[in-house]
Amino acid sequence: MRVLSRAELGAWLDALAVEKALLAPTEVESVVLYRPVQSSAEIAPLQGNASRPVLSIKEAFFPPTERLLLIGKTTGPGNGTGGQFRLRETLPEGEQIVFGVRPCDARGMRALDALFLHTQPADPYYARRRENTTLIGLACAEMGPSCFCKSVGGGPDDPADVDLMLTETDKGYVVQTVTEKGRTLLAGLELREIEGEMPRSALNEPVPIPDMLAWPPHFQDAFWEQSSERCLSCRICAYVCPTCRCFAVRDEALPSSQGEECYERIRCWDSCAGDAYRRIAGGHNPRPEKGQRLRNRYFCKFYYYPQQYGPVACTGCGRCIEACPVNIDITEILAHLVTG
Amino acid sequence: MTDTTHENPMLPYLGRLVGVSDLATEIKLFRVELLEGGSQAFAGSQPGQFAFLSAFGRGEAPFGIASTARRGQPQNGGGRVLDFAVNRLGSVTTGLHELGEGDEVGVRGPMGTPFPMEAFKGKNLIVLGGGIGGAPLRPVIHTVLDNRADYGRLTVLWAARHPSLLVFTEEYDGWRDSPDTTLYLTVDEPDATWDHHVGLITDLLERVAPSPENAVTITCGPPIMIHFVAKMLERLGFAPEQSYVTLEARMHCGIGKCGRCNLGEKLVCVDGPVFSMAEVGGLLESFL
Numbered sequence: 001m002r003v004l005s006r007a008e009l010g011a012w013l014d015a016l017a018v019e020k021a022l023l024a025p026t027e028v029e030s031v032v033l034y035r036p037v038q039s040s041a042e043i044a045p046l047q048g049n050a051s052r053p054v055l056s057i058k059e060a061f062f063p064p065t066e067r068l069l070l071i072g073k074t075t076g077p078g079n080g081t082g083g084q085f086r087l088r089e090t091l092p093e094g095e096q097i098v099f100g101v102r103p104c105d106a107r108g109m110r111a112l113d114a115l116f117l118h119t120q121p122a123d124p125y126y127a128r129r130r131e132n133t134t135l136i137g138l139a140c141a142e143m144g145p146s147c148f149c150k151s152v153g154g155g156p157d158d159p160a161d162v163d164l165m166l167t168e169t170d171k172g173y174v175v176q177t178v179t180e181k182g183r184t185l186l187a188g189l190e191l192r193e194i195e196g197e198m199p200r201s202a203l204n205e206p207v208p209i210p211d212m213l214a215w216p217p218h219f220q221d222a223f224w225e226q227s228s229e230r231c232l233s234c235r236i237c238a239y240v241c242p243t244c245r246c247f248a249v250r251d252e253a254l255p256s257s258q259g260e261e262c263y264e265r266i267r268c269w270d271s272c273a274g275d276a277y278r279r280i281a282g283g284h285n286p287r288p289e290k291g292q293r294l295r296n297r298y299f300c301k302f303y304y305y306p307q308q309y310g311p312v313a314c315t316g317c318g319r320c321i322e323a324c325p326v327n328i329d330i331t332e333i334l335a336h337l338v339t340g
Numbered sequence: 341m342t343d344t345t346h347e348n349p350m351l352p353y354l355g356r357l358v359g360v361s362d363l364a365t366e367i368k369l370f371r372v373e374l375l376e377g378g379s380q381a382f383a384g385s386q387p388g389q390f391a392f393l394s395a396f397g398r399g400e401a402p403f404g405i406a407s408t409a410r411r412g413q414p415q416n417g418g419g420r421v422l423d424f425a426v427n428r429l430g431s432v433t434t435g436l437h438e439l440g441e442g443d444e445v446g447v448r449g450p451m452g453t454p455f456p457m458e459a460f461k462g463k464n465l466i467v468l469g470g471g472i473g474g475a476p477l478r479p480v481i482h483t484v485l486d487n488r489a490d491y492g493r494l495t496v497l498w499a500a501r502h503p504s505l506l507v508f509t510e511e512y513d514g515w516r517d518s519p520d521t522t523l524y525l526t527v528d529e530p531d532a533t534w535d536h537h538v539g540l541i542t543d544l545l546e547r548v549a550p551s552p553e554n555a556v557t558i559t560c561g562p563p564i565m566i567h568f569v570a571k572m573l574e575r576l577g578f579a580p581e582q583s584y585v586t587l588e589a590r591m592h593c594g595i596g597k598c599g600r601c602n603l604g605e606k607l608v609c610v611d612g613p614v615f616s617m618a619e620v621g622g623l624l625e626s627f628l
């Protein structure tokens with residue numbers, strides 16, 4: 001095994017932070033988030049599930065609000081008609097490194113890549129960020145109380161979806177090179193070769209996951225309306241989720257000079273749990289009931305998304321369980337489909 | 341800006357309004373000249389496809405393309421012209437209705453799975469349009485009229501709640517004049533001068549009772565109309581595979597990314613908006 005001491009790790013990250021943007025778990029008003037840090041000193045203590053950021057790394061590739069275009073117009077002569085609009089796409093620039101990526105968050109990229117990259121047309125905003133980002137993973141010593149990553153094909157020490165994987169041991173951080181991109185990032189770094197066995201993470205009880213074919217027979221169950229009764233349509237489950245990707249697109253006015261108009265077209269996170277999500281002008285809404293919306297959320301993750309794009313849209317991170325203000329629990333939903 | 345088509349599917353082409361006219365109450369027809377790469381991008385636009393129109397500053401929304409690429413061929417060095425019917429209902433459509441000739445809009449597309457016009461060749465077509473639902477059906481009718489020998493009998497059932505809500509009225513005589521083409525009109529509520537059928541389009545359909553032999557049907561209108569027309573067609577002996585519809589859904593991207601327009605495991609923007617009733621019937625989710 002090749003290892004880095006904590007001090008060596010810190011020094012290496014400090015050096016990387018000079019050339020590229022470094023995002024790492026850090027405390028922001030007593031909440032741990034993956035955020036840009038200027039030095040490794042700002043990184044939050046890495047042990048335990050309590051130190052896992054409350055939002056996934058999705059933000060680094062698909063920000064909560066993202067400018068797509070700038071729209072500008074110089075008003076024409078007279079009554080304002082005839083002026084010329086100019087449109088400018090605003091693609092993201094700059095390389096970034098995300099450090100301390102939990103395997104559940106990295107696995108979320110699989111679902112997002114399948115949609116944004118591998119299904120035509122590729123999304124140029126997401127593609128740029130993805131190409132320009134290196135992921136340094138961190139294995140979880142144990143699964144958290146709401147975690148079920150192992151039950152959906154992942155695992156707390158799964159290196160599959162990062163470029164480099166770090167595992168903490170009492171002899172330092174074991175470094176696994178997963179991709180060429182990861183190998184490039186290690187260039188010039190001296191790792192110590194030591195004897196020893198790779199530690200494995202402590203696991204939770206597995207959560208039963210229904211087969212794809214189990215879903216359609218349950219589409220009309222009263223269970224959906226019953227389970228959704230306490231839902232507030234607050235949409236936080238989608239925001240904390242590493243794989244949820246629904247977005248809204250809007251034009252917003254920007255300050256401009258006399259005789260000019262200036263707007264930005266942005267996209268921002270949205271969720272099918274929201275009441276107005278499918279309501280069209282004129283008022284028609286095919287999902288007016290919360291039960292229909294709750295049903296769509298879970299069918300999408302486990303039945304529609306895999307058919308459309310390949311991966312199941314859930315990495316078992318359990319954040320939706322922790323975040324939901326009314327304790328709607330995805331594992332209880334799944335249990336209904338397994339036993340029902 | 342150049343004449344090349346955009347790689348970024350979220351970047352609109354600029355379009356100039358070369359015609360704005362009243363089509364019906366609160367419904368305007370916009371003739372949009374596509375500028376720069378837009379003219380090229382829409383060269384292959386097919387009946388049943390749609391585009392996003394931007395009222396810059398208000399936003400963008402999807403609209404069925406209400407004309408054929410062929411009838412909008414660029415002339416005198418200008419760009420391709422496409423028609424869109426817009427019902428003023430919300431903020432984007434109000435923004436569009438505030439524009440006049442010479443004003444610019446944004447256009448993204450063409451998007452969606454079109455009607456299988458090739459597969460329709462040699463068959464009798466029954467076209468059912470309700471209200472502004474007639475707009476995406478207009479390029480189907482124009483394609484048949486412009487290639488008359490390729491298609492069988494054309495039967496058009498055109499409906500609206502009231503005569504003032506019928507669309508493309510100035511074209512009806514032209515449709516009737518085409519060989520082997522019949523037009524039936526109906527309104528729910530007549531006015532003083534109305535002398536055609538009065539009643540729902542399903543009543544009219546039952547009276548006309550077109551033969552399902554070697555025929556396909558194409559329906560567009562409010563969801564409830566599509567639902568009841570489908571039921572009537574079944575009663576008249578049409579198989580779900582013979583009945584095509586074009587559906588509507590709230591959309592934000594139109595290219596299968598934003599996730600909003602799913603109907604079960606299908607996306608209305610990419611797998612549709614054109615579906616056969618066999619496909620629709622096989623979905624878990626209802627479009628109603």
